[in-house]
Amino acid sequence: MSDELKRGLEGVVVAESGLSHIDGDAGKLVYRGYAIEDLAEHASYEETLYLLWHGELPTESELADFSGETSAERALSDDAMETVRRLAEADEEPMAALRTITSSFSAHDPDTDEDPTDHDANVRKGRRITAKMPTALAAYARIRNGDEPVVPREDLDHAANFLYMLNDEEPDDVFADVFDQALVLHADHGLNASTFSAMVTASTLADLHSAVTSAVGTLSGSLHGGANANVMRMLEEVDESDSDPVEWVERALEEGRRVAGFGHRVYEVKDPRANILGERSEELGEAAGDTRWYEMSVAIEEYMAEEKGIAPNVDFYSASTYYQMGIPVDIYTPIFAVSRVGGWIAHVLEQYEDNRLIRPRARYVGERDAEWVPIEER
Numbered sequence: 411m412s413d414e415l416k417r418g419l420e421g422v423v424v425a426e427s428g429l430s431h432i433d434g435d436a437g438k439l440v441y442r443g444y445a446i447e448d449l450a451e452h453a454s455y456e457e458t459l460y461l462l463w464h465g466e467l468p469t470e471s472e473l474a475d476f477s478g479e480t481s482a483e484r485a486l487s488d489d490a491m492e493t494v495r496r497l498a499e500a501d502e503e504p505m506a507a508l509r510t511i512t513s514s515f516s517a518h519d520p521d522t523d524e525d526p527t528d529h530d531a532n533v534r535k536g537r538r539i540t541a542k543m544p545t546a547l548a549a550y551a552r553i554r555n556g557d558e559p560v561v562p563r564e565d566l567d568h569a570a571n572f573l574y575m576l577n578d579e580e581p582d583d584v585f586a587d588v589f590d591q592a593l594v595l596h597a598d599h600g601l602n603a604s605t606f607s608a609m610v611t612a613s614t615l616a617d618l619h620s621a622v623t624s625a626v627g628t629l630s631g632s633l634h635g636g637a638n639a640n641v642m643r644m645l646e647e648v649d650e651s652d653s654d655p656v657e658w659v660e661r662a663l664e665e666g667r668r669v670a671g672f673g674h675r676v677y678e679v680k681d682p683r684a685n686i687l688g689e690r691s692e693e694l695g696e697a698a699g700d701t702r703w704y705e706m707s708v709a710i711e712e713y714m715a716e717e718k719g720i721a722p723n724v725d726f727y728s729a730s731t732y733y734q735m736g737i738p739v740d741i742y743t744p745i746f747a748v749s750r751v752g753g754w755i756a757h758v759l760e761q762y763e764d765n766r767l768i769r770p771r772a773r774y775v776g777e778r779d780a781e782w783v784p785i786e787e788r
C-alpha cells in the first residue's frame with residue numbers, strides 16, 4: 411500500500427462519471443457532452459435536471475411530464491412549514507436553516523421506507539427535494555422579515571416560481587430568464603467538495619436525504635459555495651467606504667487574506683460560468699442605469715489577473731447578478747444549493763448504480779508505542 415500523500419485529494423481520480431466534465435486548462439465545462447454556453451442559452455433548469463438525471467435531453471412531452479411532476483411537489487407539509495417558521499424566527503443562519511429543513515423532508519417522504527438504492531424511488535425523492543427546497547428557502551426569507559410565506563404556483567417554471575415566492579410578485583421576463591440561467595450554470599460541476607460529500611454519504615448506503623443534507627453543509631463553507639455572499643459583502647464594503655476597489659484588494663492581499671470569488675482547484679483560466687454571469691451582471695447594470703457593481707468587479711478581475719494570475723470563479727459574478735435582482739445577500743449560497751441539488755442527486759444516483767464504500771486512509775504521524783499510564787498517575 412502506497413503512503414503517497416495527496417493533500418486535499420488534489421488530482422486524485424476516485425470515480426467514473428458521465429455527468430459533467432471540466433477542462434481546467436481550456437476553461438470548458440460540459441454537462442453530458444453539452445457545452446455550458448449552449449445549455450445556458452437554450453435549456454431551462456428543468457431540462458437540465460432531466461438531462462442530468464435521465465442521461466439525455468427530453469422530448470417536448472417528456473419535459474412537460476417531468477416539469478409537471480416536479481412542480482406538483484412544491485408545497486411543503488404543515489410540519490415542514492412549521493420547521494421553517496421556527497428556524498426563521500430563531501434567526502438561524504440561512505445555510506444552517508436550509509440544511510435542517512432539507513433533512514426534515516424525509517419525515518414526510520412517501521418513499522422513505524424503500525431500499526435506499528432503489529433508482530425509481532430515488533428519482534421520486536429527488537424530485538420532491540428539488541421542488542421543495544426553493545419553497546422552504548423563500549418562506550424562510552419572508553418569515554424572518556415578518557412576512558407570510560407565498561404559496562407556490564404550478565403554472566410558473568422553477569426559476570420564476572422561486573422569485574415569485576420570494577417577492578410575492580411575478581418576476582419580469584428578464585429576471586426570470588437570468589435566474590433560470592444561473593440555476594442551469596450552478597447545477598453540476600464534477601466532484602466538487604459538496605458533491606463528493608454527498609457521494610461519500612451515499613457510499614455507506616445511507617439514504618438520499620442524508621446525502622443531500624451532508625452536501626448542503628459542505629457547500630456552506632467560504633472556500634466553496636459560501637464565497638458568493640462574501641464577494642458581495644466585499645463589493646458593498648468597497649462601495650460604502652468609497653475606496654478604490656483595487657486598493658481594497660491590494661490591502662486584503664497584503665494582509666494575507668483571500669479574495670472571494672477567485673481561484674479554483676480545477677480551472678487554470680477563467681471559469682466559463684463567470685463569463686456568462688459577467689455578461690448578465692453588465693446587462694442588469696445597464697438596464698438599471700447603474701453599472702457600479704459590474705465595473706468594480708471588472709477592476710478587481712483585471713488586477714487579480716495582472717498581479718496574481720488568478721481568474722474569477724462562478725461565485726464572482728453571480729454575486730453582483732443576484733444583487734441587482736434585489737436578492738438578499740445571505741441567501742446567495744442557499745440559492746446555489748437550490749440549483750446544485752440537481753447535481754448532487756445525479757451523482758448519488760450514479761454512486762448507487764455502481765457502489766463501493768468511499769474510505770481513504772491517512773498517513774499516521776502519531777505515536778505508536780505509548781505506554782499506558784493509570785489515570786491517578788497522569
Ligand SMILES: CC(=O)SCCNC(=O)CCNC(=O)[C@H](O)C(C)(C)COP(=O)(O)OP(=O)(O)OC[C@H]1O[C@@H](n2cnc3c(N)ncnc32)[C@H](O)[C@@H]1OP(=O)(O)O
Binds near residue numbers: 635668672
Ligand atoms: C463554487 C466554488 O466552490 S468555486 C471556489 C469558491 N471559493 C472562493 O472563491 C474562495 C477563494 N478561493 C480560494 O480560497 C481557492 O482558490 C480555492 C479554495 C477555491 C482553491 O484552492 P486550492 O486549489 O487549494 O489552491 P491553493 O489554496 O493551493 O492556492 C494556490 C495559490 O493561489 C493563491 N490563491 C488561490 N485563491 C486565492 C484567492 N482567492 N485570493 C488570493 N490568493 C489566492 C493561494 O494563496 C496560493 O498561493 P501560494 O501558492 O503562494 O500559497
Ligand SMILES: O=C([O-])CC(=O)C(=O)O
Binds near residue numbers: 598
Ligand atoms: O468544482 C469545484 O471545486 C467548485 C465549483 O466550482 C463548483 O462546485 O461549482
